[in-house]
Amino acid sequence: MIRFTHASKRYTSGFDALQDVSFHMPAGQMAFLTGHSGAGKSTLLKLIALLERSSRGQVFVNGQNLGKIPRWRIPYFRRNIGIIFQDHQLLFDRTVFDNVALPLIIAGYPQREIGRRVRAALDKVGLLGKEKVYPITLSGGEQQRVGIARAVVNKPPLLLADEPTGNLDPELSREIMTIFEEFSQVGVTVLVATHDIALIETLPYRVLALKNGKLHYDSDPSEET
Amino acid sequence: MNSKTTSSRPERHLTTGLRVYLLRHLQVFFYSLGQLSRSPFATLMTAAVIGIALALPTGLHLMLKNARQLSGGWDGATQISLFLKRTVQEEQARRLANQIRNLPGVAGVRFISRREALNEFRRLSGFGDALTALEDNPLPSVLVIQPTLAASDPGKTGRLLQRLRQYPAVDIAQLDMQWVKRLYAIMNIVQRGVLVLAILLGIAVLLVIGNTIRLAIQNRRAEIVVMKLIGGTDGFIRRPFLYTGFWYGVFGGMIAYLLVTLSVSILAGPIEKLAGLYQHHFRLTGLDAEATLLLLLIGILLGLGGSWLAVGRHLREIEPA
Ligand SMILES: Nc1ncnc2c1ncn2[C@@H]1O[C@H](COP(=O)(O)OP(=O)(O)OP(=O)(O)O)[C@@H](O)[C@H]1O
Ligand SMILES: [Mg+2]
Numbered sequence: 356m357i358r359f360t361h362a363s364k365r366y367t368s369g370f371d372a373l374q375d376v377s378f379h380m381p382a383g384q385m386a387f388l389t390g391h392s393g394a395g396k397s398t399l400l401k402l403i404a405l406l407e408r409s410s411r412g413q414v415f416v417n418g419q420n421l422g423k424i425p426r427w428r429i430p431y432f433r434r435n436i437g438i439i440f441q442d443h444q445l446l447f448d449r450t451v452f453d454n455v456a457l458p459l460i461i462a463g464y465p466q467r468e469i470g471r472r473v474r475a476a477l478d479k480v481g482l483l484g485k486e487k488v489y490p491i492t493l494s495g496g497e498q499q500r501v502g503i504a505r506a507v508v509n510k511p512p513l514l515l516a517d518e519p520t521g522n523l524d525p526e527l528s529r530e531i532m533t534i535f536e537e538f539s540q541v542g543v544t545v546l547v548a549t550h551d552i553a554l555i556e557t558l559p560y561r562v563l564a565l566k567n568g569k570l571h572y573d574s575d576p577s578e579e580t
Numbered sequence: 581m582n583s584k585t586t587s588s589r590p591e592r593h594l595t596t597g598l599r600v601y602l603l604r605h606l607q608v609f610f611y612s613l614g615q616l617s618r619s620p621f622a623t624l625m626t627a628a629v630i631g632i633a634l635a636l637p638t639g640l641h642l643m644l645k646n647a648r649q650l651s652g653g654w655d656g657a658t659q660i661s662l663f664l665k666r667t668v669q670e671e672q673a674r675r676l677a678n679q680i681r682n683l684p685g686v687a688g689v690r691f692i693s694r695r696e697a698l699n700e701f702r703r704l705s706g707f708g709d710a711l712t713a714l715e716d717n718p719l720p721s722v723l724v725i726q727p728t729l730a731a732s733d734p735g736k737t738g739r740l741l742q743r744l745r746q747y748p749a750v751d752i753a754q755l756d757m758q759w760v761k762r763l764y765a766i767m768n769i770v771q772r773g774v775l776v777l778a779i780l781l782g783i784a785v786l787l788v789i790g791n792t793i794r795l796a797i798q799n800r801r802a803e804i805v806v807m808k809l810i811g812g813t814d815g816f817i818r819r820p821f822l823y824t825g826f827w828y829g830v831f832g833g834m835i836a837y838l839l840v841t842l843s844v845s846i847l848a849g850p851i852e853k854l855a856g857l858y859q860h861h862f863r864l865t866g867l868d869a870e871a872t873l874l875l876l877l878i879g880i881l882l883g884l885g886g887s888w889l890a891v892g893r894h895l896r897e898i899e900p901a
Contacts, residue, residue: 406809406900427814434811444806458810465600505810 356382356513356544357403362412364398364568372398374568375412379577380546380561382417382512385539386575387555388548390565396548399565400515403546404436405429416513434462437506439516443498445490445505451477452486455504462509476504480534496527503534507543514538516547520554528554605819612823626792626828630879631835633785637778638867638875639840644771646864658737662723662744663752670694673721676749685728685740692722720751782882789828789886793821797894805900818891822884829883833876841866 357380364373372395380386388396401407402414405421414421417435424432445454455476459469477483480500490498499519506514516535520528528551536558539545549555555562564572616623662680664673670693677691692700697719725744727737737755745753797804807817844866855862867875 404809430808430811430813430816432811433809438809444802444809446803446806457806460604461807461810461812461816463597463600463604465596466603 356380356384356417357546358413358415359399359402360413360415362402362409362414364395364402364407365410372568373402373409373565376565376568376570377412378563378570378573380544381577382544383539383542384561385535385545386547386561386563387558388546388563388565389550389552389555390571392550394565395568396565397517398568400438400517400546400548403513403515404438405432430461434458434509435511435513437509437511437514439499439502439506439514439519441518441521443490443502445498445501447489447491450487450489451482451493451501454490454501455486455508458505458509464509472508473504476508479507479537480504495522496530499523499527499531500534503531507538512543514543514545516545518549519547520549520551525554532558608819609823612820613827615820616824616827623828623831626788627831627835629788630785630828630832630882631839633781633788634832634836634875634879635839635843637774637781638836638871639843640770640774640777642840642844642865642867642871644767644774647767649865650862658727659756660725660727660737660741660744661752661754661756662725662747662750663754664721664723664749665751666694666720668721668749670721672749673723676747677723680723680725680744683740683743685736686725687728688726690724690726692724694719694721697722782878785832785879785882786886786889789825789883790890792828793825793887793890794894796821796824797890797898801898804895804898808898809900814895817895821891822887825883825885825887825890826880827883828886829879829881830876832883833879836875836879837867837872 357378359376359378362373362376363371365371376399388399390396398407402409402421403416405424408422416432419432421432446457449457452473455473456469459472464472473486474483477486480503482497482500482504485493485497485501490501493501503516503519506516514535519535520531523531532547532554535545535547561575562572563570563574566572664676668676673693674691677689680686681689694717698717701719725740727740741753741755744750804817844864848864851864852862
């Protein structure tokens with residue numbers, strides 16, 4: 356599903372955020388991406404979502420060489436990826452329902468289908484009763500779950516999460532991770548960037564660790580690399 | 581993985597896809613109207629600026645149109661006076677009048693004999709007594725020629741004048757109302773001026789709308805970032821802003837229409853009275869349906885154009901990071 360081959364990222368400032376990173380993540384796998392602050396976790400996720408482009412090497416997602424995707428195709432490419440952010444990136448002037456419905460509206464789903472899918476997604480994150488409220492009235496954990504519902508509402512085969520539990524207490528963090536595990540169990544590929552070593556040590560998933568932009572540790576290297 | 585996502589895509593059914601697409605357009609159409617109505621004062625201000633800028637050239641154009649109508653009435657008043665040589669006898673002059681009456685482009689010929697001319701002069705000038713003292717009548721016979729309406733534009737009357745000059749009996753051939761010609765020239769210049777003004781103000785409208793949309797884009801930066809993050813195409817993100825520009829154009833056009841119509845109704849009374857003083861029946865014409873439609877259309881085009889410019893310039897600058 357995801358393959359990095361000697362990928363590097365140098366920002367225009369001249370800073371090398373990633374250097375010669377190679378790994379492979381098969382479809383349906385769940386993995387954690389860790390590393391110190393500034394190690395390059397967000398940068399790696401951005402390369403996968405085409406929010407940035409690699410300066411050297413290649414990144415493949417679902418067999419597609421991202422370097423070959425032209426600018427105008429990026430939106431269509433991103434519809435196959437659910438992205439979850441630490442700061443949620445919700446729209447506060449729209450209801451929970453409208454926030455979650457946004458990816459479907461963008462992709463042009465018919466109205467009936469939208470209602471059905473939004474409710475299914477909200478149900479999955481345990482927020483079915485909250486569809487009419489505005490995100491500002493929700494707790495941090497609930498807001499994060501709205502963000503997850505939005506990311507999964509159009510059933511993307513790949514989920515990326517950048518520190519989804521950054522601001523949450525351990526119990527809430529655990530809950531969020533359980534949601535991700537459930538998606539992983541139905542075949543979704545999940546890559547979660549997190550600082551939370553304590554939490555991921557209790558879980559049986561692959562861990563990729565970055566250090567100063569280099570892939571420093573891989574608990575479970577895929578043979579196909 | 582792709583089969584899973586594409587199988588549920590609505591694009592597979594073309595008619596459903598098209599219906600959904602049109603429905604979305606309609607939704608954005610009214611959504612952008614709703615957004616504008618949320619800040620009615622700001623919307624009205626912008627629309628008023630656009631309206632005034634559109635009303636100015638429209639009003640001037642209307643003034644020109646009216647002036648042309650008015651001078652069209654004066655065209656009929658264009659006439660040629662042929663002063664015959666004093667040696668020409670009355671009988672000879674009448675024959676010439678009949679001859680000219682049959683020329684193409686001539687509607688009528690009035691013959692004024694030397695005697696008639698003298699009587700008229702006496703009556704009009706008040707020099708009656710002085711003229712009686714003269715033994716000889718100093719005035720020539722005159723043929724007053726009325727060109728047909730079709731031949732009354734400056735070029736054709738000029739040619740007729742040349743032709744009449746050729747007759748040996750003619751002493752002086754004079755086109756009255758040379759000023760009609762000058763008026764035409766002046767109006768042509770004014771028309772160009774109005775055109776230049778219209779273009780300049782059109783550009784101003786484009787910039788006003790562009791700037792307004794630029795601010796709207798900046799206000800909704802967060803929303804644009806989110807849209808881009810979850811796969812919104814440029815076209816999708818652009819759409820509400822284009823419709824906003826569209827609405828500004830519609831409102832601006834409507835305000836321009838109201839301003840021009842109001843001005844016409846204010847001026848109509850006094851102008852009719854003035855025309856009445858000159859024994860002239862004249863009605864000021866306002867904007868007809870065609871002109872109104874054109875005004876709205878221009879407003880809409882400028883609205884769309886302005887927002888297109890702003891969106892093209894500023895949407896690319898906003899990228900999720
Ligand atoms: N747009 C940018 N321009 C220049 N340098 C950048 C840019 N984005 C990130 N960097 C730098 O690249 C390095 C890696 O950043 P990145 O955000 O990937 O780290 P991270 O592992 O996600 O850190 P954190 O845990 O603090 O989120 C950092 O040193 C950062 O300063
Ligand atoms: Mg980060």
